Amino acid sequence: MAEEPQIDYAAVFRALPGMVALLTPELVYVDANEDFLRLAGRTREQLLGHYIFDVFPENPNDAAAAGMRETRESMLRTAATGERDTMALLRYDIEDPAHPGRWEEHYWSPVNAPVHGPDGQVTLIVHRVEEVTELIHAFGGPGGDRRSRVLEAELYTRARELQQVNERLRQAHDREREVALALQAAMLPNPRPLAHRKAAVRYRPAIGALNVCGDWYDVVELPGEGLAVAVGDVVGHGLAAACAMGQLRSALSAATRVADGPAQALEALDMYARSVDGAESTTAATTFIDWDDHTITYSCAGHPPPALLHPDGTVSFLDGATDPPLAARPRSAPRPQAQTPFAEGATLVLYTDGLVERRTDDIDAGLARLADSLTHHQHAAPEALADALLTDLLPQTGNTDDTALIVLRL
Incomplete structure (x- = not known):
């Protein structure tokens, strides 16, 4: 077998x-x-260890110049999001180091890409630049005639317009994300009924401006010492998903207070979902916990099954009453429910699919990871266990789907 070649990556x-x-x-x-050193007209000593805009300040003689601001924002965006950022063509003049005060006109087409470390954080930014100054100046033939300058100005103007459109879209997406997150936070309940129990609640929004989703959780006190705990997930992203989430969570909370069990509560929610825009195919799981007879009665509408961590460290999934998502059938129909006993000291975990689903794996692999993590941290208190589950199961680079999680020691 031939040896692999030793490559000098530097x-x-x-x-x-x-x-x-x-x-x-x-x-x-x-x-x-x-090529960077040659085309930028700088030595390695002039670059390494120096802040980029100390080496390449902006031309103070060009009142319309914005290359430094746009380049800085693109790089910082890459560092913050861990995502590649492609910039529109921009003009960025460079001062001649041999003749201070003399500025050379340059046109660049930059791309900034992240390099992630073992912990998933951005450790380096790859800054690749296409130098297109000669191409710009070549329009209309040699000599810099009037037609050349007109075409140059036209191309530059169109590139600047594209950059401005991209920036407005990015700002609009950022505003939508902020509003959706605020709306979600306002509509998610304060888990007051859990205050006297050993429990933990976590909500992690998705990364990215467009990925705010419609995950929710709810906790309802039942007559006696009973407690109902539910989670749900609206299909879609942004404000529409957040609005649908608020309506469905409130409806399920009300239905739970008058229903005979979780199946009846989901049947009422199914009928309501048919009248709510964007509620089709929403998933939900709800559990009714009875401490007197140590039982959990549950029903799931297309949702990943709740997990029950037993005191001996084994894990079982409550998958005995699974039905299609809300409003997925042509007509409403009775939903199943099942019941399972629990021992004192067991832990019930409800979650949304952002915790276990990955594009490259099937759901069984995600459930197996959840079970392994629960067993590994079986002796942790609910707060510590919730944090451990998020650390073990969410991608280090950030989750692309919302995640709601409730951990309840029974």
């Missing part, structure tokens, strides 16, 4: 065609390839 990086530099999340240069 040499490969420096020989890469095109301008490429590496910066820290604080925007300090740590390396640059040969």
Whole structure:
């Protein structure tokens, strides 16, 4: 068997065609390839260890210049989100180091990409730049005639317009995310009924401006010492999903207070969901806990099954009463429910699919990871157990789906 070749990746990086530099999340240069040094007109000593905009300040003679601001925002966005950010064509003049005060016109097409460390955090930013100054100046033929300058100005203007449109869209998405998160926080209940019990509640919104979803949880005190605990997940993203979530959570909370059991509560919610825009195919799981006879009665509407961690460390999933999601059938129909006993000291865990589902795995793999984590942390108190589950099961780079989680020691 042939030995794998030993590759000098530092040499490969420096020989890469095109301008490429590496910066820290604080925007300090740590390396640059040969093309970057040559085309930017800087030595390695002038770059490494220096803040990018100390090396390349903005042209003070150009009142319309915005290259530094846009480049900084793009890089900081990459560092904060861990996602690649492609910028529109921009003009960024460079001062001639041999002649201070003399500025050379440059046109760049930059891309900023993250490099993640073992902990999932961004450790470096790859700053790749296409130098297109000669292409811009070549429009209309050599000599810089009037037609050349007109075409140059037209291309630059259109690129600037695209950048401005992208920025407005990004700001609109950020505002929608902020409103949706505020709406979710306002409509999710204060888990007051859990105050006198050993319990923990967690809610983690998805990363990304467009990924705010409609996950919810609810806790309802039942007559006597009973308690109903539910979670649900609205299909979709953004404000529409958050609004549908609020309506469905309130409806289930009301139905739970008058229903004979979880199945009847979900039947009422199914009928209500048919009148709510965006509520189709919502999933939900609800449990009625009776401490007098140590039983859990449950019903699931297309939702991942609650997990029951037994005092001996084994885990069982409450999957004996699973039915389609809300409003998924042509007509409402009776829903199943099942009952299981629990021993004192057991732990009930309800969650939404963001905790266990991954695009590359089937649901069984996610449930197996959940069971392993529960067994591994079986002696932890609910607060510590909830944190451990999020640490073990959510991606280090951030979850792309909302996650609601309730941990209740029985």
